[in-house]
Amino acid sequence: MSAVRTTRTVVAATLVAGLAATALAATALAAPALAAPAPVSASSSAQAKQDHAATRQALQAAVDAGVPGAVAQARDGRTSWTGTAGERKGNDRYRVGSITKTFVATVLLQLQAEGRIDLDDPVEKWLPGVVQGNGHDGRKITVRQLLNHTSGVYSVTSDPGFQEKIFGPGFLKHRYDRWTPKQLVDIAMTHAPDFAPGTAWNYSNTNYVLAGMVIEKVTGRPYGKAVENRIIKPLKLRATSVPGTDVRMPKPSSPAYSTLSIDGGPNAQVHDVSKLSPTIASAAGEMISDSNDLQTFYRALLKGKLLPKAELREMTTTVAISPDLPEAGYGLGLMKQKLSCGKEIWGHGGGIHGSSSDAQATRDGNHSVALNFNADWTGDSQAVLEAEFCGAVPKG
Numbered sequence: 001m002s003a004v005r006t007t008r009t010v011v012a013a014t015l016v017a018g019l020a021a022t023a024l025a026a027t028a029l030a031a032p033a034l035a036a037p038a039p040v041s042a043s044s045s046a047q048a049k050q051d052h053a054a055t056r057q058a059l060q061a062a063v064d065a066g067v068p069g070a071v072a073q074a075r076d077g078r079t080s081w082t083g084t085a086g087e088r089k090g091n092d093r094y095r096v097g098s099i100t101k102t103f104v105a106t107v108l109l110q111l112q113a114e115g116r117i118d119l120d121d122p123v124e125k126w127l128p129g130v131v132q133g134n135g136h137d138g139r140k141i142t143v144r145q146l147l148n149h150t151s152g153v154y155s156v157t158s159d160p161g162f163q164e165k166i167f168g169p170g171f172l173k174h175r176y177d178r179w180t181p182k183q184l185v186d187i188a189m190t191h192a193p194d195f196a197p198g199t200a201w202n203y204s205n206t207n208y209v210l211a212g213m214v215i216e217k218v219t220g221r222p223y224g225k226a227v228e229n230r231i232i233k234p235l236k237l238r239a240t241s242v243p244g245t246d247v248r249m250p251k252p253s254s255p256a257y258s259t260l261s262i263d264g265g266p267n268a269q270v271h272d273v274s275k276l277s278p279t280i281a282s283a284a285g286e287m288i289s290d291s292n293d294l295q296t297f298y299r300a301l302l303k304g305k306l307l308p309k310a311e312l313r314e315m316t317t318t319v320a321i322s323p324d325l326p327e328a329g330y331g332l333g334l335m336k337q338k339l340s341c342g343k344e345i346w347g348h349g350g351g352i353h354g355s356s357s358d359a360q361a362t363r364d365g366n367h368s369v370a371l372n373f374n375a376d377w378t379g380d381s382q383a384v385l386e387a388e389f390c391g392a393v394p395k396g
Helices: 007-017 022-028 045-051 053-064 097-113 143-147 160-166 181-189 205-219 223-232 291-302 309-315 381-390
Strands: 069-076 079-086 335-338 344-352 355-362 367-373
Touching (some): 053 381, 069 291, 069 381, 097 143, 097 205, 097 291, 097 309, 181 205, 291 355, 291 367, 344 381, 355 381, 367 381
Antiparallel strands (some): 069 079, 335 344
16 A cells, blocks of 8 residues: 555554555554543553453544444453444444455365365466466466465556546445456556565455456356355354345444545545445455454464364465564465564454454454444554553553
């Protein structure tokens, strides 16, 4: 994301930006100046973690900063807690944006475990002629490099024309347009690659549009069917769906809001963007879920219930994302980061119109949290993570 300005914003953008375009993410995901929180009743960070007082304050701080509604659910061992602020309900469903990427990567790792694909296969083997043009060459890019964002493939959501039509005011006219995965890839192919495959790291939504296309080629069915049959149904994720072309949000849910502008200032007009064509995101970020299901998924994944040990080891083998963030890394659809208290967490964030989400868990899967803000121009999800895992109270 070229518009990020600080190391903290890089973390936020990497974890949460997901589908959001550069212009949208620059304002939606930068850490805001939070309003002074209410006094903390906990006498220590340990107590704050136990009674979730800090997490409650982080949710309220997001609402005080302008987010209409916030929800978070946490599990620690066998205990579960749900907190809300503003116009959110604890069981609300929401668009999870790039959290979709972890589901997609999991399916491809399952297919590798079954011997149906090798992640070190060149993309050209599965998608002949698709990744080519302006220096892109699918013969030199592996499926693994798609999943860990080292392919160098240009991100479709960085294309100025796409941004204007989909993320700016043009969204109101084009919100129901249908896009095929090939159309999204073709837009990316009109640009030069970001770098030679395997030589650097850069977040690209095109990578996962391609990954979804690979799943369809391997299985003979849309990637969403593989996600449903291999993850959603076995884990009984009743609030999770791959909407395809359905523009509606299932109930229960709260409206999703966006300013559809770069400034996102106090006078910016706020729009209800709840309904949209999920095809603008495809396998890079179209899924819908809730905080309970997301935790069930990540806990099952990290506990080894979805992948054999070898594949989970590959998934959690990370590459560096920035010299400024030596303790953060990106695996295969899964990111790790170290919090201020030294605790390491794994998961993914996701941003899409009117929705900023994050789902994280400790490596053993025992302590987890999933959260959502129904706005894309303000709110600090990183503060919620720090509050839940470290007991850190948001600062005014």
